[in-house]
Amino acid sequence: MANAAPTLAAPAGAADAKLHRIAFAVMAVAVALAPFAFYPVFLMKAMCFALFACAFNLLLGFGGLLSFGHAMFFGGAGYFCAHAAKVWGLTPELAILAGAGAAALVGSVTGLLAIRRQGIYFAMITLALAQMIYFFAVQAQWFTGGEDGIQGVPRGKLFGLVDLSHMPAMYSVVAVIFLGGFLLIYRIIHSPFGQVLKAIREHEPRAVSLGYDTDYYKLLAFVLSATLAGVAGATKALVFQLASLTDVHWTMSGEVVLIALLGGVGTVFGPVVGALIIVTMQDYFSQLGAGVTIAQGVVFVICVLAFRRGIVGELSRVLKRSL
Amino acid sequence: MFKRSVFVAAYLALSAGAAHAEFSGGVIKIGVLTDLSGTYSDISGQGSVIATQMAVEDFGAAKKGMKVEIISADHQNKGDVASSIARQWYDRDGVDAIVDLVTSSTALAVNQVAKEKNKVALVSGAASSDLTGKDCTPNTIHWAYDTWMLANGTGSAIVKTGGKTWYFITADYAFGHALERDTTAAVEKAGGKVLGSVRHPFPSSDFSSFLLQAQASKAQIIGLANAGADTTNAIKQGAEFGITRGGQNFAGLLVFITDVHALGLNTAQGLIVTTSFYWDLNDQTRAWSKRFFEKHKRMPTMVQAGVYSSVLHYLKAVEKLKADQDGAKVIAQMKAMPTDDPLFGKGRVRQDGRKIHPAYLVEVKKPAESKAPWDYYKIRTTIPADQAFRPEKEGGCPLVK
Numbered sequence: 001m002a003n004a005a006p007t008l009a010a011p012a013g014a015a016d017a018k019l020h021r022i023a024f025a026v027m028a029v030a031v032a033l034a035p036f037a038f039y040p041v042f043l044m045k046a047m048c049f050a051l052f053a054c055a056f057n058l059l060l061g062f063g064g065l066l067s068f069g070h071a072m073f074f075g076g077a078g079y080f081c082a083h084a085a086k087v088w089g090l091t092p093e094l095a096i097l098a099g100a101g102a103a104a105l106v107g108s109v110t111g112l113l114a115i116r117r118q119g120i121y122f123a124m125i126t127l128a129l130a131q132m133i134y135f136f137a138v139q140a141q142w143f144t145g146g147e148d149g150i151q152g153v154p155r156g157k158l159f160g161l162v163d164l165s166h167m168p169a170m171y172s173v174v175a176v177i178f179l180g181g182f183l184l185i186y187r188i189i190h191s192p193f194g195q196v197l198k199a200i201r202e203h204e205p206r207a208v209s210l211g212y213d214t215d216y217y218k219l220l221a222f223v224l225s226a227t228l229a230g231v232a233g234a235t236k237a238l239v240f241q242l243a244s245l246t247d248v249h250w251t252m253s254g255e256v257v258l259i260a261l262l263g264g265v266g267t268v269f270g271p272v273v274g275a276l277i278i279v280t281m282q283d284y285f286s287q288l289g290a291g292v293t294i295a296q297g298v299v300f301v302i303c304v305l306a307f308r309r310g311i312v313g314e315l316s317r318v319l320k321r322s323l
Numbered sequence: 324m325f326k327r328s329v330f331v332a333a334y335l336a337l338s339a340g341a342a343h344a345e346f347s348g349g350v351i352k353i354g355v356l357t358d359l360s361g362t363y364s365d366i367s368g369q370g371s372v373i374a375t376q377m378a379v380e381d382f383g384a385a386k387k388g389m390k391v392e393i394i395s396a397d398h399q400n401k402g403d404v405a406s407s408i409a410r411q412w413y414d415r416d417g418v419d420a421i422v423d424l425v426t427s428s429t430a431l432a433v434n435q436v437a438k439e440k441n442k443v444a445l446v447s448g449a450a451s452s453d454l455t456g457k458d459c460t461p462n463t464i465h466w467a468y469d470t471w472m473l474a475n476g477t478g479s480a481i482v483k484t485g486g487k488t489w490y491f492i493t494a495d496y497a498f499g500h501a502l503e504r505d506t507t508a509a510v511e512k513a514g515g516k517v518l519g520s521v522r523h524p525f526p527s528s529d530f531s532s533f534l535l536q537a538q539a540s541k542a543q544i545i546g547l548a549n550a551g552a553d554t555t556n557a558i559k560q561g562a563e564f565g566i567t568r569g570g571q572n573f574a575g576l577l578v579f580i581t582d583v584h585a586l587g588l589n590t591a592q593g594l595i596v597t598t599s600f601y602w603d604l605n606d607q608t609r610a611w612s613k614r615f616f617e618k619h620k621r622m623p624t625m626v627q628a629g630v631y632s633s634v635l636h637y638l639k640a641v642e643k644l645k646a647d648q649d650g651a652k653v654i655a656q657m658k659a660m661p662t663d664d665p666l667f668g669k670g671r672v673r674q675d676g677r678k679i680h681p682a683y684l685v686e687v688k689k690p691a692e693s694k695a696p697w698d699y700y701k702i703r704t705t706i707p708a709d710q711a712f713r714p715e716k717e718g719g720c721p722l723v724k
Contacts, residue, residue, distance in 0.1 A: 041410050138496050138525070146497030148428050148451065149402050151458070152435040236403075242432055244402040282404070292399065293360070 016322050020186070023269060023323070027182075031175050040171045041239065046279040047178040048236040053259040053271030054185050055228035060257075061266030062189055063221040064201030068123040068253050069110070069130030070229050075248030076133055077103040077230030082150040082243035083143060092156045092164055092173070096234040103230020104223055106133070111222035115215060118204075127250065134248045149244030153237060170239065177235050181228055186268060188224060197221055229256075258296065262303050264310030267323050273312050347417060347648045350390040351641055353379075353634060354418040356405060356433065357448060358425050359397035362551050365581040367425040367448045370627040373618050375422060377611075378634035387642065394418065398429050405429035406436055413440040419647045420445060420637055423630050427451035427498070437462040442650040445637060447629030450498075450577065452713060455677040459720035461651045464658075466678045467629025468599045471713040474502055476597035477574050478509025480684040480704050481544055486572065486595075490542035491520035492533050492557055494549035499525065502548040502576045518542045525549070530557045534564050543571060544595070550577040559590055567593040579624045583687055583699050591699075594687040599680060599711070600625035600666060601700050607665035622697045628666045633678070636662050670708060675720035682711040 034043050052074055059065050081099030084090045090098060114125040137144045144150065155164035164170045188194050200207045200214050207214050237243040246252065255278065263274025278296065285292045307314040316323040355375050357367045372395045384391040394416070398405035405424070412418035413436065421437065424430040425448025437444035438460040445464050446454055452469040489510050493499045499522070507517050518540045521533045534557065537545045545566065547554050554575055561573060574595045575582075580602075583591045602612035602622045611631075615623045623631075640656040641647045654676075662670040667680040685700035693699065715723050 039411055039415055041407055041414075045407060141497045148431050148453075148497070151402070151428075151431045240403045240406050240432075241435065242402055242406050244428055244432075246401040246403055283407070292397070 019321055019323070020268060024182075024186075027269075027272070028179055031179065035168075035171055040167050042279070042283055044171060044174045044239045045236070046276050047174050048232050048239065049256075049259065049279050050272040050275035051178050051181045051235075052229050052232035053256055053263065053275045054182055055225045055232060056256045057260045057263075057265060057267075057271045058185050058188065058228070059221055059225040060260060061270075062194060062201060063197050063218060063225075065115070065218065065222065066119075066123050066257070067114075067126040067222075067225070068250070068257070069126030069128075069133075070225075070256050071248050071250060071252035072110070072130040072133040073103040073107055073226040073229040074233035074236075074252060074256070075137070075243070075246075076106055077233040078237035078243040078247050079137060079144050079150065080230075081234035082153040082237045085156055085238065086150060086153050090156075091160055092158050092238055095156070096177075096231060096238065099234025099237070100227050100230040103233070104227040107223045107226025107230075108219075111219045111226070115218040115222060127253070130248070130250060130253060134245070134250065137245060137248050144243070147245055149242055150237075151242055153241040153243065155238055155241060164238070174235055174239060177231060181231060182272070185228065189268065193217070193220070258300055260310075262299065262310055264313030264316070264323075267310065267312040267316055269323050270310050270312035274310065277311075346390070346641075346646070347419060350392050350417070351384075351638070351647050352392045352394065352416070352418045352420075353637075354409075354412045354416075354421045355393060355395040355423050355630070356398050356408060356412075356421050356429070357395065357423040358400050359395070361400050363400065363425045363448065365585075365621075366579045366624045367423050367626045367630070370615075370619050370621065370623065371423040371425075371448070371630045373615065374623065374627045374631040375634050377615065377618075378631045379638070382635055382638045384638065389638070389642065391638070398424075400426045400429065402428035402432040406432040409433040409436040409444075410440075413437070413442045419443060419641075419650070420634075420653075422446075422634055422637075423448045423626070425449060425626065427453075430454060431458060434458060434460055434463045437650060440650070443637065443653055445630075445633040447633055448626045452718070455673075455675045455713075456718035456720055459675050459718070459722055461722060462654055464633065464654060464672055464676045464678055466633040467625045468597075468682070469677075469712070470498075470502060471505060472599065472682055472711055473576050473597050474505035475509045475713070476682045476684055476706050476711060477546070477576055477595065478506040478515075479513040480597070480706060481574055481595055482510055482513035482515035484684070484703055486544040486574070487515045488542040489515060489517045489544045489546055489574075490537045490540040491517065491546045491548050492530070492537055493520055493522045494525040494527075494553055495522040496525045498550070499548045503546070506546055506548065506576060520548075523549070523553070526551075526553055528556055530560045531564075533557070534561050534566065538564060538566055538569065538571065544574050545571055546574045546576060547578075548576050554578055555582055555586055558586055558594060562590040579626070580622060580697070580699060581624055584621070584697065588688060588690040588693055588699065591687045592689045595684065595703070596687070596700075597682055597684055597706075598625050598700075599682045600628040601683060601685060601702070603698065603700070604683075604702075611665050616697075629678075632662070632664045632666050635664050636660070636672075673715055675715055675718055675723050677712055677715070677718075679708050679712060681708045682706040 077099035080102035081095045084098040085095040110129045162169050259274040259278050264270025355372045357371050358364045379391045396408050420443035422445045424446045427449045430446045430449030447467040450470045452471040454465045491503050493503045521536050578596045658672045670680040672678050684703045
């Protein structure tokens with residue numbers, strides 16, 4: 001899987017950077033205008049998944065590491081955030097930070113264990129650890145509410161001032177978190193750190209021979225990815241006022257792989273496009289019963305057969321620009 | 324993001340005059356939120372949609388000049404999906420009441436949303452007795468059955484009919500633990516004895532070692548504190564071990580008639596189950612179930628019967644109030660009026676949101692005793708309505724003063 005990441009030409013040149021700025025501006029305007037046309041809760045869900053997929057893509061697309069356990073960060077942070085908001089009575093920003101912190105902690109431990117191996121073994125170790133978190137969530141009813149999850153999480157008041165039970169306030173917070181997270185990831189990718197990461201992805205022994213401590217870079221990428229996935233999961237818990245087993249189940253880890261592949265692994269905007277498509281499908285097809293999973297499967301098959309670089313990946317190839 | 328629903332059944336009023344303007348959007352909209360694709364689609368699913376349609380027909384909405392629309396969606400047994408659909412339905416699509424809600428996590432999620440938006444949730448599919456306990460709200464009624472009814476009914480009634488010694492095979496998660504705990508309490512209160520229990524991982528496909536321990540315990544009753552595929556797997560493998568032929572009986576704590584149908588009488592015979600509805604109870608249930616069968620090609624489960632009954636009562640309350648906007652008011656009206664329908668007979672809804680009706684302890688027939696398709700149960704005892712459910716004061720519902 002590691003070499004499925006498209007090898008894009010050279011670091012983003014000035015022209016690419018300009019293109020990215022325009023694309024980002026378009027995205028920001030779309031985020032600001034969309035709630036007038038679409039249902040805000042749906043948009044917030046899409047943004048949470050988009051950030052989750054971007055965080056995942058940071059690891060797979062730029063670090064070449066396929067994690068199959070990202071649900072543990074996403075869902076685990078959701079539980080932490082929900083518990084912090086409901087039981088400890090923290091304000092929403094602190095609850096989200098608590099969730100992200102928990103994800104960072106779990107990410108450091110998992111990362112330390114997992115980065116010692118590559119490819120399928122790396123994926124299996126992350127999956128195994130994620131399953132442990134899942135079964136902890138099933139059993140630890142005092143913390144996670146077992147199979148009922150944590151229900152009725154209060155959204156609270158941001159900084160003790162802004163009441164998030166109002167839709168526009170909540171939407172703005174989610175939009176800021178999503179756009180901020182996206183910019184952070186963009187910065188990481190295009191920093192010297194990001195360049196080293198790409199070097200490791202392309203040829204690890206060469207990076208070692210150049211004197212880079214690759215384990216250190218991989219661990220840092222892993223923890224960053226886990227933390228940002230945690231931010232996404234914690235935000236989602238506040239949006240839906242619910243943290244449940246769905247988010248820590250291994251199918252969630254699979255879903256984020258699907259989103260990233262569909263949008264384009266190793267592209268900047270791909271995960272956002274992928275998340276939008278998958279979340280829209282889940283919402284539109286929920287009346288068709290089994291249709292949801294079948295449609296997702298069909299889309300996945302088409303994607304693998306027809307455009308292996310993903311939607312944005314193919315677009316970027318056609319335009320000969322990195323996106 | 325919903326297209327106008329796929330499963331829309333619109334019952335048009337003969338005259339859409341100003342007289343009906345009190346219904347929000349001029350129409351009473353009922354959303355059936357259920358499992359259309361997964362494990363629980365047999366016990367609820369499409370059958371619940373049909374039950375809702377039948378309730379609207381039987382109520383005679385069209386004749387009374389009330390316009391009722393039904394939409395449905397699949398919550399995939401996920402709490403967050405259920406919560407987002409419910410928000411959307413209440414916020415944007417003008418849904419006034421959500422019914423069915425199979426699996427507890429989805430019901431508890433929608434329970435909160437209904438309260439927040441002051442709409443109506445009528446739960447039939449979910450089991451958790453917390454819905455009328457610590458999580459009760461003025462906007463939810465729990466209709467068909469709950470975990471307390473199952474545990475108590477099965478536990479105490481079996482002891483009274485002679486099953487004194489018990490052994491539990493329990494799914495190792497909160498739901499299984501709760502069932503085991505509640506049933507144990509009921510068994511011991513009735514003078515029975517629990518010899519032991521074993522916990523299996525959830526979900527599990529190989530029950531042989533658990534079954535051997537249960538067999539070796541020599542308990543008269545083996546209680547299955549699990550659900551769905553775990554229960555049916557345990558029963559199937561138990562039949563291979565000859566457990567029922569050896570004189571022991573299985574007691575399923577959460578078994579529906581569709582599970583028995585899937586298992587077949589050969590495997591399921593002797594299984595003891597508590598249910599709040601059986602199609603072959605009396606002339607009225609038989610007549611209704613026959614109509615249901617013609618549409619769905621399966622007999623109704625207690626969940627589907629509950630959906631029918633709850634929608635019927637809801638429409639009666641809305642008719643009386645002539646308004647549907649204020650969810651808490653409609654629920655208060657439903658609590659004020661006694662219930663009466665062909666499936667559960669006369670009953671009432673308590674302050675904590677618990678619908679009260681009798682429950683039945685039934686035993687699955689031997690193949691030789693079954694005279695017709697779906698002739699599966701013989702009634703061992705009827706648990707009267709006032710004993711079938713948890714006493715109102717013990718639930719800890721804040722609405723009960």
